[in-house]
Amino acid sequence: MWRYHDFLPVDKESAVDISTGFTPLIHAKNLGRQIGLDHLYIKNDSVNPTFSFKDRPVSVTTTKALEFEFEVLACVSTGNLMGSVAAHGAKAGMETMVFYPADLEQGKILGAAVYGPTMVAVEGTYDQANRFCSELADAHRWAFVNINMRPYYAEGSKTLGYEVAEQLGWKAPDHCVVPGASGELHTKIWKGLEEFEGIGLIDKAKTKMHLAQAEGCAPIVEAFESGNNQVKPVRPKTIAKSLAIGNPAAGPYSLEVLRDTGGTGVFAYENSIIDGIRLLAETEGIFTETAGGVVISSLKRLVKQGKIKKDEVTVAFVTGNGLKTLEAMGDFVAPIETKPDLDIFQTKLSNRKD
DSSP states (O other), rough: GGGGGGGSSGGGGOOOSSSSOOEEEEEHHHHHHHHOOOOOEEGGGGTTSSBBTTHHHHHHHHHHHHTTTTTTEEEEEESSHHHHHHHHHHHHHHHEEEEEETTHHHHHHHHHHHHHHEEEEEEOOOHHHHHHHHHHHSSSSOTTTTTTHHHHHHHHHHHHHHHHHTTTTOOOOSSSEEEEESSSHHHHHHHHHHHHHTTSSSOOOOOOEEEEETTBBBBHHHHHTTTTOOOOOOOOOOSSSSGOOOOOTTHHHHHHHHHHTOOEEEEOOOOGGHHHHHHHHHHOOBBBBBHHHHHHHHHHHHHHTTTTTTTTTTEEEOOBGGGGGGGGOOOOOOOOOOOHHHHHHHHHHHHHOO
């Protein structure tokens, strides 16, 4: 991602870089065939160093924190962010603290703890933890990447827009389907496309920026559907914990992008999220976390509603790895149980096929 350093508000020479970015843009022919799209692409950011897109904003923010001579790097997280902050803090040699809701998935907790930060489990929802950390940011000179460092943090996600345009041959797609939590990623991908248009690297960006949220936490989508300009906070109740932000900081800006680009706010039914995970895995060999399940399920709804046409270039964003949310899969595996005997196995295999 640091190939785009001229567009980022930091000094490249001091970049805290763990080799983030330029992740694959995959022509998803199998998935596209199933849902009725000829030009469907998956932007797979789950292969970043800490297995999520968060490495982009955190790389920028950690670099800026060093420029500002902070000694402590911190965050409040629904999961993916804390792993990235812990890794970048280790790389930068900074004391690191991560705060998270106490009911978070174990995969995400362990994925952060391995880097050696101070781990703080906060009782309550993410929004309650966020308010608590806002108080801490006022009380201590700590660089909270998504609170007092947020203006720099947000800029890192622009690089997803840059990469998609470059990987498509210096063109903007017709549609982007982006998972929505705070709404920041949605707005910054669009900003990246606009900036490339502004300097002439791509023709006019006419991309429709769709936002996908989970049914159990869809405050931006609800505001979009009701025609409101303000986002009403909700109490999250979803298996997609990385999207469980009931009071999204960039909600109003995300609404503006939806309306300005002709995009659609859409939610995935809770009982369809796992189906979305399985569909992507079974067609394209990509194992995504629950946020990706929300994106794929929402993508199917957009196609069914006629919002995306068969011949339009569409990019769906997969932002985290499925190994982080194994608990959500439940009792997914139902193996054939057999003795090491050929006849017994062949009989059981035939019964399974029947």
